[in-house]
Amino acid sequence: MPTLTIDGQPITVSKGTTVIQAAEALGIYIPRYCYHPGLSIAGSCRMCLVEIEKAPRLEVACYSQAADGMVVHTITENVRLARRSVLEFLLSNHPLDCPVCDQSGECDLQNYYMEFGLYQSRFLENKIKRRKAYPIGPHVMLDNERCILCSRCVRFCDEVSKSHELGIVNRGERSEIALYEGRELNNAYSGNVIDICPVGALTERDFRFQCRVWYLNRTASICPGCARGCNIEIHYNVLRPYQSKGKRILRIKPRFNPAVNKWWICDEGRYGFRHIDASNRLRECEAQTADGVIPLGMETALKTAAAWIGESIEQHGKDSVGFFLSPELSNEDLYAILKLARHLGISKIDFRNPGEHPGFEDNFLIRGDKNPNRRGCVELGLYHRQRENGGWMAEEIKQGTLRMLVAFLQDLSLEPEFKAALVSLKRLIFVGSNSNATSEQAGLVLPSATYAEKNGSFTNFQGRAQRFERALVPLGDSLPENELIARIAAHFRMPEQPFEREQLLLDLRAEFPFFDQSTLDPPDVELAYQTTIAQREHA
Amino acid sequence: MEEIVKVPKQAEKGSGLTFWQRTYVPEIVRGLKLTAAHFFGNLAVHIFHLLGLWTEHRGAATVQYPEEMRGYSSRLRSLHRLTKRADGSPRCVACMMCETICPASCIYIVAAEHPDPNIEKYPESFDIDLGKCVFCGFCVEVCPEDAIRMDTHILDFAAYSREEMIWDIHRLLNNEPRRAEGIGQIRKMK
Ligand code: SF4
Ligand code: SF4
Ligand code: SF4
Ligand code: SF4
Secondary structure, three states: OOEEEEOOEEEEOOOOOEHHHHHHHOOOOOOOOOOOOOOOOOOOOOOOEEEEOOOOOOEEOOOOEOOOOOEEEOOOHHHHHHHHHHHHHHHOOOOOOHHHOOOOOOOHHHHHHHHHOOOOOOOOOOOOOOOOOEEOOOOEEEOOOOOOOOOHHHHHHHHHOOOOOEEEEOOHHHOEEEEOOOOOOOOOOOOHHHHHOOOOOEEEOOOOOOOOHHHOEEEEEEOOOOOOOOEEEEEEOOOOHHHHOOOOEEEEEEEOEOOOOEOOOOHHHHOOOHHHHOOOEOOOEEEEEOOEEEEEOHHHHHHHHHHHHHHHHHHHOHHHEEEEEOOOOOHHHHHHHHHHHHHHOOOEEEEOOHHHOOOOOOOOOOOOOOOOOHHHHHHOOOOOOOOHHHHHHHHHHHHOOOOEEEEEOOOHHHOHHHHHHHHHOOEEEEEEOEOOHHHHHOOEEEEEOOHHHOOEEEEOOOOOEEEEOOOOOOOOOOEOHHHHHHHHHHHHOOOOOOOOHHHHHHHHHHHOHHHHHOOEEOOOOOEOOHHHHHHHHHO | OOOOOOOOOOOOOOOOOOHHHHOOHHHHHHHHHHHHHHHHHHHHHHHHHHOOOOOOOOOOOOOOOOOEEEOOOOOOOOOOEEOEOOOOOEOOOOOOHHHHHOOOOOEEEEEEEOOOOOOOEEEEEEEEEOOOOOOOOHHHHHOOOOOEEOOOOOOOOOOOOOHHHEEOHHHHHOOOOOOOOOOOOEEEOO
16 A cells, blocks of 8 residues: 655555546646546556656656655646647647637646646647548547547547447558548447547537537436436536527536446437427426317416316225326435325326336446336335236226326327227326327326426436436426425325425435435536546636 | 815805906806807808818818718727628637627627538627627627627617617628728718
8 A cells, every 4th residue: 555645745545546546536636638537548648747756757647656655746847847848749730729619618728728838839830731520420520630649539439338430540640530441430328439538629519519618507417318327417508598599408418426327428318308398398287178278377287186186086986096107207206296195095006117128228338227217116116016017007997997097207108008098088187298199188288397407316226316406497387296296285285295305305215214225326426527627627 | 194185065156256257247248259259250161161262271170970970090999890701701700709708798699510611610690789789899809710890980870779789690791891081080971
């Protein structure tokens, strides 16, 4: 266990730890381009040079292993000079496209140049022209002029996605990043190269020119795309809506969580936010009447919903009402529904798991179960019936014992048995964010908020309850499900219910030991997004 | 040591007037004489000018705005214009520097992908709300492409509605500078 001193602070680290890691443990950030904690060490950019006492010359912090008695200085006059020279070399063929470069604002060339740059250029030669702005895959655009050949993207494709699409071709100042012949950067994780590229060489096709990065607001969230529950950050633009043509969410970035997704997310999750501002979002309550669909105010709609449930219970008994949940609901939403059902004595609760026929799965992040909170449903005791996909409910509807259904989010008519059964249902209330065939059949539609518009937590397949934060104001009249339920509950003289997230969570943990014991990931785990760390350090 | 300046609490009135000033009438007459001398003097000069005589002598200092306009200082910040490339397309690359720095938040740019990868980015729309602009000139100073200038010397862009005060990219691109020769020079408008 070597003990070394970095900038006057002693630290003991395990054998094999590099200087850059030891410094990071002390909270000292050493500038870097090629080093990335999730990739192998290249040692090629020379930006992390530090001064080590008794060493004849400056050493790269990313490759030097900590040794006992080592005394490291991360910022001395020599180090500054070295970094300035490294930057001068990097810029010798750099186009300085900052005005049109999407990276600008979160670019490590810009960030480090502000600190170490040589502001008076000495360069007289002509810069080498290279190919600019061309797509190398469905999500990624490459600009060879801006590339600083740090090889992070190459190492990512070799070591993380293991798909080996990229390489460095040619030699000397002619070397550049290129795709292998006949290949395309289309692996399931291709978007991550955009995040790890420290400059604007790799940019996001989907995000290009939508918004300047300094206009973006950021909120920590959890990807609802599959049971992994990757930690993400939602980047959205609400201050300048005209810039992105009304789209609010502009991109998703991964957040570092060593136990779940490390630094990465899959492309499916990265681009899985489109339903939030889609044209089929339900914005107001709707009721089906003899004259067609009419919009309703929230209060009237909730009152109607409560009246329907009350009537059905009164006339046909508690077993005439069923709740059909979805594993896309948060723990808090599910718990609120459970509480209401208990108060009303409703026992017919089930959920349909669309992941019954598992989708694509790999041995890295992507899970076959495409629901973020199936584990939460199970742990809340909603899966005890072990009947397939709530098919028993379809049976009961057909027999006429189940007369009324409150369905959440999912399109029931995708299931053949339900498609037939829904017709014989007397009353159907649909609670969901986007319209589908079921919402069109429902007598009453209550619009609900998407994950980006509410606070809550999802339990991933490992059993980690991970919290997500509200980024946006819910669209139109829509409200989080637990709030809708709370307001319906108010009509049933249910004792004052805490539908505040914190209180719900406390109650949930008190009642279900599983949630008490599971790790509750706070939404502030460090960003996986390297440049943001750099920005924070250099702010 | 601080010097204490005594500020009078009240304006001092009437003190120090001479006897003649107090009698009022002679002072009025003196004032009227001065006004009348200028009036008739200028009247004469302008009549001579009409007859084509004595034109090297200027009449009253009044500029006959809007028929005549004064030249402004070349540093004057006037109505914005967007400069053009040789082919007439805007030089602006929609970098949003001006939009970012504008203290009045009155620049609205929407960027788009340019078919030429060497230009890459261009403004699909570029609006300035002149009703909000404070004419600070920050947008001009911050522009890395010399794409926006405030050198048109146009100051008379008032409009009847707030909407008309929002200038779009077409109007801004076609704002020809209207510059007179230097400060103090008077220019006849057509
Ligand atoms: S990569 Fe960085 S330095 Fe290079 S043009 Fe883009 S923002 Fe500017
Ligand atoms: S494209 Fe980006 S990540 Fe890849 S080598 Fe170049 S600078 Fe590094
Ligand atoms: S002059 Fe100042 S206030 Fe007016 S548009 Fe330019 S930056 Fe904005
Ligand atoms: S600063 Fe210049 S180039 Fe950038 S958006 Fe404004 S006018 Fe266009």
